Amino acid sequence: MSILQARNYYELLGVSPKATQTEIKNAYYSKSKLVHPDNINHMPEEERTKRQHAFVELKEAYDILRRPADRRIYDDKLSGRISPHYTAAKQNRNQYHGYEYFGQDWKTFWENEFGYEAKHMTPEELRKRNQKQWAVIIKYTLIGFGLVLAYHLFYLSLVIRRDRQLETLVAKDEIAKSFLRQREFADKRNDQQHTDELAQLLKTNIDEAQQRRMETLKGKNPREIREEYRWLKAVREVDPSKRFRIRRRAAIEEEEAEKRAAILKSQAKVSTDGHSKHE
Structure with a gap:
């Protein structure tokens, strides 16, 4: 089934031609539940075939009406503003009519996306284009550097002025x-x-x-x-x-110091007595 068949998609979904996208979606979900293939396995063969066909019709109607671009084309076809034969031919030739570059010159697309122009330029043209690109890069780099430098100079001038005021x-x-x-x-x-x-x-x-x-x-x-x-x-x-350990250690050190002092004192006394006897 195609968009050109005489069956009205709005009538198929049971909505008005001025229905919103939400109303169209709700109508599709409501009707598709009744004829969904998962829910008709218990029915006779003829009934299953009929409901499967109905489900396909609902799906195609919803696919057309849920996309604004396709819906506009369909509405124009219904109102007679577009010839059905022209619409069919255009749809068959252009499967990507809803994309950004639909209806544009393919040369522009290739130049913008894949460097078509660069591949077909002479060395002199490439050199000039590269020079132009670098000129733009250097220009904005210098502008940015100048802004940063101006900011730091302004801040430094404020600091110097404040220091001078404090000195006075x-x-x-x-x-x-x-x-x-x-x-x-x-x-x-x-x-x-x-x-x-x-x-x-x-x-x-x-x-x-x-x-x-x-x-x-x-x-x-x-x-x-x-x-x-x-x-x-x-x-x-x-x-x-x-x-406690600190005090104990200090007491031990003091006691050892006194013992060493006593030993040195006794040794000095013995040495003094020995010299006296020798004399």
Whole structure:
């Protein structure tokens, strides 16, 4: 059965010519269940043949109407806009009418897909085409490199400007400005004389406090643990048995040191007595 037979596919599926794809699909599934070959094995031979034929008709109708391109051709044929003989000839000649290059010049297809043009170009034409392609590649590469370079130069200029601004800042002035940002000193922020006096006073106090701190730190043992969390950490890391072994080892070492000192002392005494007797 072909698309050109007089049987109306819409009537075969029981849908309107304006039916949606979903309605067509549902109608096909509903009718095909009744005549599907798997469901007619128990029927007589004549009935099975009739239902198989009906199933084939439903399948062909659905295959045509479910594809928008084929459905448009079928609708045009039904409305008389396309001659049935022309449609049949066109369908027989072009089995791939639903694909991208249907109806186009095959030369264009081969040039775009398989390098047909390149195979039929002279060496000079190939060289010019390659030069043009490389010119485009180099052009966009340089544009990208320029954008990256411009970004890094802009960022570097911001860093340099920020460093210069920090270098121009005066420590005592910034301390005073920070102090005057408090709400209760809002009325004195524009008083330059008051700002200078406050800056000098605060800078002097900060320098003296820093000097005292450094002097205090010089007189302390650098290995001393002054932070509470470090004490707790040191205690947690050593279990009782380990602390006992440490103390026991220290006691043994101290005892051995005393014995060595006693032996050396006795040897020195014997040597002194020997020299005295000899004299």
